[in-house]
Amino acid sequence: MVRRSSNVIKGVARDDSDDELGVDDHPWEWIYREAQSSGSPTKRKRNAHHSIVGARMGTFECYVGDCVLLKAEGSNEAWVAIVAEFREADEDGDKAANFLWFSTEKEIRNSDRKRTDFLPNELYITPSTDVNPLASINGRAVVMSQKKFQKEYPSGKVPRNSPGYNKTFICKRGCNTRTATYTEEFVWEDVYPGREGDVDDLLELVRSGTRSTRKRRNHDVSARETDYVATQPDRDEDCPSDDGAPRPVTTPRKRQKTKQVVTPSNRRVVVKKALEFTPLATRILSPSHHQSSPFQIARAQLHVASVPTSLPCRESEFSLVYSHLEAAITDGSGACIYISGTPGTGKTATVREVVSKLDEAVRSDELDDFIFVEINGMKITDPHQSYSLLWEALKGQRVSPSQALDLLEREFNNPSPRRIPCVVLMDELDQLVTKNQSVMYNFFNWPGLRHSRLIVLAVANTMDLPERTLSNKISSRLGLTRITFPGYNHEQLMKIIQSRLEGVPGNIVEPDAVQFASRKVAAVSGDARRALDICRRAVELAEADVKGSDPDPGTPSKRAKAKTGEADRTKSSRGKVTIATVKRAINEATTSPLQQYLRALPFASKLILASLLVRNERTGLPDSTYGDVMEEMNRALVVDASSRRVGLLRHTTDRDSKVDISTRKKEQKPPRPAGISTAAVDLTGAGIIILEGQRAERPSKIRLAVGDEEIKLAFRDDPEIRALGIAF
16 A cells, blocks of 8 residues: 555545445456457466456456555545556565556645645646555546536535545646646546546656656856755745745744654654744844954865865766766665765765755756755764654654654655655764664665665765675675765865965965975875864964064164064065964974873873774774774784883893793793783773773773874874884
């Protein structure tokens, strides 16, 4: 049956769900064409696909071209459709049929293009088709023209005691609900005389009279990046009031009512109404307050949260994501795009820019409508909350994660006519890893379902995260389109910084300084955000130098005259961001209190952090066990086994210098490193790592409490770490 949530059904009302089919559950039987009914049963089965003209269940019969009602699970409403053709079996092996759908006015989302002259019982014939099992058929429907309806029912309403009550409808136009385009008004009996009519001709009439899909356009890769907010256009707060003005958002005075839905497991789902907030007053600042000097303009444009006018050096990745996403939305199919790359390579910014351009295409009638929702793994406390966020974006209901999972399973596993595509941006996918990996598996599996129309954009820092977290059997079945964002080189970083500095008066940043900062960052990570932060701090230092410099008072002393030449040299560079200014900014970034603490750690503590970081990069997971880190540590100690510091750590000091470590017996088990457990507890107390129970035991969970880049930056030039064969 057509299974959809009862609160979102927009079909027609039905009082009795099985009045025509009866209460007995008879099996469905095919009705074959009379011309092919003769002959042996084997021959009839061989020609069944071409000879099926109808189906029978008990005393109820329906044929190709009949208008029928289809059940809506969990509701007293139904869908209306025309039987286009019968099929031997659907994906589940049940007898099925392909239906040509009618639509009510409630299903047209575009309020600007929606007609307002619809009748209470009017339906629009659409070009949408879908395959449903025969078990979803609920009875016959009667569709007629407005003139014939008025003749049969002069009062304009079907009497409640009439057999055609809630089964008789008017159709005088065709409509494409996705594009909100209508055909010219017609007489239903003229365009479709009933079972004798041709369904293909009717479908062609609707397709030619409406715009079946919006034509694609040539997108501009240098588009303005805007923060796209997930919205649901079908909400009550978006509807205008009676006088045409938007409804103001006010504080609710009455207790919010709840709706009850039943999940497939027969559990009641308490659906709470969305929260409403009283808007606060907004103060608008003049640009003169924060852009009064070139330094302030440069600082604002170099901020990582600033919205650039374009995304340089990511044109090819932008086009690739755009083409895949646009094709999936236009075709109405599901897709899963896995985007990977190191931090700061523009993954999220590029995806948001693509979605922004697609939204512009929707507003300009060049693309079909879609729903967008962003789920950030760093902003939710539990990965299972992603189910609730997705269900709220689809239906506007706030439910618990377990209830949302049941509803999403039913929504995506069952056919539903005219479902709108949904684009989900799953940012920081590394943080959505669970013990049994159910969250990641579901979001990767749902787009592959036939009726889901779910498009998942998974963004992660690890290239092979699905293979590391999911079993090979599962990951091989997932249809992932992979797009990799490489780190920026120094030329690309220069272009990014220079694009941010365009329009800044005074040329306060020298090109050599930009090149120096770009080369420094490109040699470490290629992170554009770090390069912007360094340049922004350099601008702040240059601004502080200008504000803190006072003119030197004139003095006749020889000492002052000797300093005149040096003052003249510094005067010309004052107020400019030079290579020296960038060096000061880099030194500040590398000499922060955290960096100073990490570099002053003893060898045992450094060894724990380096081993934990290597383990995380090896597995792609943020969590490890203390025992796994110890194994990683023992591998590293083998490389530098002959050094004195490793000997001290393993209790093999040079008390007998004549004994060489390499002459030990091979069967001797290496001693346990001393001081490692104490060092792990000390790092936990300092907030550098998180150790389960603050006990250094092998099964204890351990993870970094600071960023990976902080550890890499602190130990990059450390000779003790390099001697172990660990390079960052």
